[in-house]
Amino acid sequence: GESVGLHLPTLSVQEGDNSIINCAYSNSASDYFIWYKQESGKGPQFIIDIRSNMDKRQGQRVTVLLNKTVKHLSLQIAATQPGDSAVYFCAEANSGNTPLVFGKGTRLSVIA
Amino acid sequence: DAGVIQSPRHEVTEMGQEVTLRCKPISGHDYLFWYRQTMMRGLELLIYFNNNVPIDDSGMPEDRFSAKMPNASFSTLKIQPSEPRDSAVYFCASRLGGGKNIQYFGAGTRLSVL
Numbered sequence: 001g002e003s004v005g006l007h008l009p010t011l012s013v014q015e016g017d018n019s020i021i022n023c024a025y026s027n028s029a030s031d032y033f034i035w036y037k038q039e040s041g042k043g044p045q046f047i048i049d050i051r052s053n054m055d056k057r058q059g060q061r062v063t064v065l066l067n068k069t070v071k072h073l074s075l076q077i078a079a080t081q082p083g084d085s086a087v088y089f090c091a092e093a094n095s096g097n098t099p100l101v102f103g104k105g106t107r108l109s110v111i112a
Numbered sequence: 113d114a115g116v117i118q119s120p121r122h123e124v125t126e127m128g129q130e131v132t133l134r135c136k137p138i139s140g141h142d143y144l145f146w147y148r149q150t151m152m153r154g155l156e157l158l159i160y161f162n163n164n165v166p167i168d169d170s171g172m173p174e175d176r177f178s179a180k181m182p183n184a185s186f187s188t189l190k191i192q193p194s195e196p197r198d199s200a201v202y203f204c205a206s207r208l209g210g211g212k213n214i215q216y217f218g219a220g221t222r223l224s225v226l
Contacts, residue, residue, distance in 0.1 A: 032213050043116075043203050043217030044155075089155070093213045099145065099168070100215060102155045 008087065010107045019077040021106045023090030028071060030092035034100065035064060035075045039086045047075070047088075077108075085110045116218035118204050124224045130192040133221045136185055137206030145215060146179055146189050147203040155203075161187065162209065194225045 013019045025033065031052040036044035050057045050064045050073075057064050063076040073090050087107050091100040117136040125131055137144045145160040159169040164181045172179070176195070181187040191198055201222050205215040 034214060036217075041219075043205075043220050046214050046216065049212060049214060097143075097162075097209055097213070099157055099160055100213060104154050 008105050008107045010109060012109045012111060013080045015080060015082060015110055015112050017080055019075075019080045019084065019108060021075045021077075021088050021108065023073040023075075023103050023106075025071050025073060025090065025092045025103070027092060027094055027101070028068075029094040030101075032093045033064070033066060033073050034091045035062075035073075036089045036091060036102075037084075037086045038089065038105070044089060080108075080110050082110045082112055084108060116204055116206050116216055118202075118218035118221050120221060121219065122222045122224075124226065125194055126226050127195055128193045129225075130190065131194045131198075131223060131225075133189040133202050133204075133223070135187045135189070135204030135218060137187070137204070138208075138216055139185065140208065141206035141216075142184070142209045143207045143215075144181060144187050145205040145207075146187070147205065147217075148200045149203060149220070150200045158189070191223075194223075196225045199223055199225050 034049045035047040037047050038044045048059045048062050048064050050066050055066050061078045065074045077084055087105045089105045090103045093100050119134045142163050146158040147155050149155045158171045159179045160167055161181045177191055179189045201220045203217050203220045205217045207215045
């Protein structure tokens with residue numbers, strides 16, 4: 001029979017432009033959020049995190065925005081580079097030691 | 113630190129054979145997680161350990177799957193007998209309890225069951 005794969009949302013961005021990857025989380029009790037990057041053939045790699053008492057956090061070329069009212073998380077990548085091409089996952093947790101719950105992921109393709 | 117180390121990187125086996133995947137967590141980390149990643153289901157948590165004790169194995173698909181952590185620096189995930197539907201990439205991750213809830217992943221084991 002025909003197999004149905006997980007259709008990842010895909011974002012195609014021109015090199016040098018800014019990228020915005022969105023994530024809707026499910027648990028209103030979640031108080032900690034992380035973005036991971038997974039390149040082809042590798043494991044997920046930590047990018048940036050944010051606690052629920054913040055609505056914005058900046059790293060190197062990346063910014064995470066948190067809107068708790070609508071349970072939405074976004075990752076902004078400035079001046080997107082070919083090396084940013086990967087699948088990006090958001091993850092949430094609702095206490096310090098509970099396992100992370102991962103979203104389905106978004107594939108970012110950077111057009112040179 | 114070398115990070116989380118998984119072996120083998122690739123495993124090809126025949127249906128019915130036993131498969132053992134290995135993981136060495138980051139030294140000092142007291143949590144260890146096993147995940148399975150497929151196109152169909154994404155990244156699924158199978159089981160996790162705290163201080164070598166299994167805490168939640170509700171994600172283990174069936175009795176053919178078992179995991180052990182005999183000491184703080186080693187864990188195994190075993191599939192016996194293996195089936196073609198077990199084909200996936202299996203990841204191990206570890207983290208330090210009490211600190212930030214950041215899991216560090218290994219490079220994964222790509223399993224193909226023919």
